[in-house]
Amino acid sequence: MAGVSLRHLHKSYGKNGPLVVKDVNLDIEDGEFMVFVGPSGCGKSTTLRMVAGLERVSQGEIYIGDELVNNVPPKKRDIAMVFQNYALYPNMSVFENMAFGLRLRKTEKHLIDTSVKQNARTLEIEHLLERKPRQLSGGQRQRVALGRAIVRHPKVFLMDEPLSNLDARLRVQMRTEIVELHRRLETTMIYVTHDQTEAMTMGTRICIMKDGVIQQVGAPEDVYMRPANMFVANFIGSPPINFIEGRLLPGKDGGLVFDTARFRLPISPEKSKTLLAQGYLEKTVVLGIRAEYVHREEDVPGLAPPTDAPIRGDVHFSELVGADRFIHVKVGDDKLVMRAAAYDRMPDGTKVTLALNPKFMLFFNRDTQQVIA
Ligand SMILES: Nc1ncnc2c1ncn2[C@@H]1O[C@H](COP(=O)(O)OP(=O)(O)OP(=O)(O)O)[C@@H](O)[C@H]1O
Ligand SMILES: [Mg+2]
Structure with missing residues (x-):
């Protein structure tokens, strides 16, 4: 087992192609489950393929453990990769598919036997070993692809959207x-997805990328509660988080007030202090607040400090999402989404006065889009 370090990693395809991975620096610890997430084309697969040795590094270094692997061929990197289209060999049985990598490495037959069977048991596909891939369901095929990767006990697992062919x-x-497999094997895992839910639920840490640049790296709750910029938020x-533009004006007791054409919100003393210290008085900023911190005022008396201009709006529409209801409220030209309980029906057109939990207000610089912290 080993960690993986990326140092000033750059990649462009072709001689004069644009940089699609730009100065990526990341230390993935031994045994960690790191997820790369970001929109299509942001460079996730390219980064993973460089770690695998399937793409040449344009600039920078990749270490697996202590070894600089830039010039080490894929086969010698002791990694196993699972792709989106996991390409099982159609004419081989499940057993043969799983054994293939070990055979190539001239592993002894009885060891292959034991390893395949043991791992097939782990993945609950022991009863399928004699079948051909076409005789399997999508999920079973996926498990065979995983099985093929884990029989070898590699130093690092690399997975590129391995679940995207499966139904919800x-x-x-x-x-x-x-996730359970990872807990059991304790092998370093790098997992690529464009699905933020997948990233949030699977990763011990997640690395959010945009246009080839790392935006933030952190534990799921970190990046959720303390996003580095508006993109991550x-x-x-x-x-998605609510964003509203407004100006910071002087308020009572030396604090600040967030002022829009429609409403004014007092800002907590600590946040006011930070914003003042960084010179944001009279400046326009972006307020970010997650839907679960938006409430009907009547439901949370005393939560938000009193204001002479509260947030008054109309319910525009609501969506039922499992146990939650997302209620879209129009406040002039702005729109705020509130997370309510599924049973909390608010018909379209209902007039509501909203309260934002001051503790969870985030403020962003409008020009740089970076969080003000
Ligand atoms: N072989 C290639 N030749 C030229 N450009 C490429 C090649 N592979 C990828 N690219 C470009 O590099 C950029 C990053 O691609 P990459 O496949 O790493 O994105 P991704 O984050 O994995 O996206 P997705 O979520 O769609 O899989 C994209 O602009 C893509 O068009
Ligand atoms: Mg990709």
């Missing part, structure tokens, strides 16, 4: 299985 229910199930979480 099976994805959720396989997610849990991969918006990309992580469902429904």
Whole structure:
């Protein structure tokens, strides 16, 4: 087992191609489950493929354990990779598919036998060993692909959207299985997905990328509660965070007030202090607040400090999402989404006065889009 370190990693395809991975620096610890997440084309697969040795590094270094592997061929890197289209060999049985990598490495037959059977048991596909891939369901095939990777006990697992061919229910199930597998094997895992829910539920840490650049690396709750910038705040979480532009004006007791054309909100003393210290008085900033910290005022008396201009709006529409209801409220030209309980029906057109929990207000610099902390 080993950690993986990326140092000033850059990649461009072709001689004069644009940089699709830009100065990526990351230390993945031994045994960690690191998820790369970000929108399509942000460079996740390219980064993973460089770790695997399937793409040349344009600039920078990759270490697996203490070894610089830039010039080590894929076969010698002791990694196992599971792809989106896991490409099982159609004419081989499940057993042969799983044994293939070990045979290539000239492992002794009885060891192959033991390893395949043991891992097949772990993945609950022991009863399928004689079948051909076409005789399996999507989830079973996926498990065979995982099995093929884990029989070798590599130093590092690399997975690139391994669940994207599965239906929603099976994805959720396989997610849990991969997390459990990781707990059991304690092998370093790098997992790529564009699905923020998958990233949040699976990773011990997640690395959010955009346009080839790392935006933030942290534990799921870190990046959710303390996003580094507006991109991360918006990309992580469902429904997306609410953003509203407003100006910071002097308020009572030396604090600040967030002022828009429609409403004014007193800001907590600590946050006011930070904003003042960084010169944001009279400046326009972006307020970010997650839907679970938006309430009907009447439901949370005393939560938000009193104001002469509260947030008054109309329910625009609501969506039922499992146990939650996302209620979209129009406040002038702004829109705020509130997370309520499923049973909390608010018909369209209902007039509501909203209260935002001051503790969870985030403020962003409008120009740089970075959080003000
Ligand atoms: N072989 C290639 N030749 C040229 N450009 C490429 C090649 N592979 C990828 N790219 C480009 O590099 C950028 C990053 O691609 P990459 O596949 O790493 O994105 P990704 O984050 O994995 O996206 P997705 O979520 O869609 O899989 C994209 O702009 C893509 O078009
Ligand atoms: Mg990809």
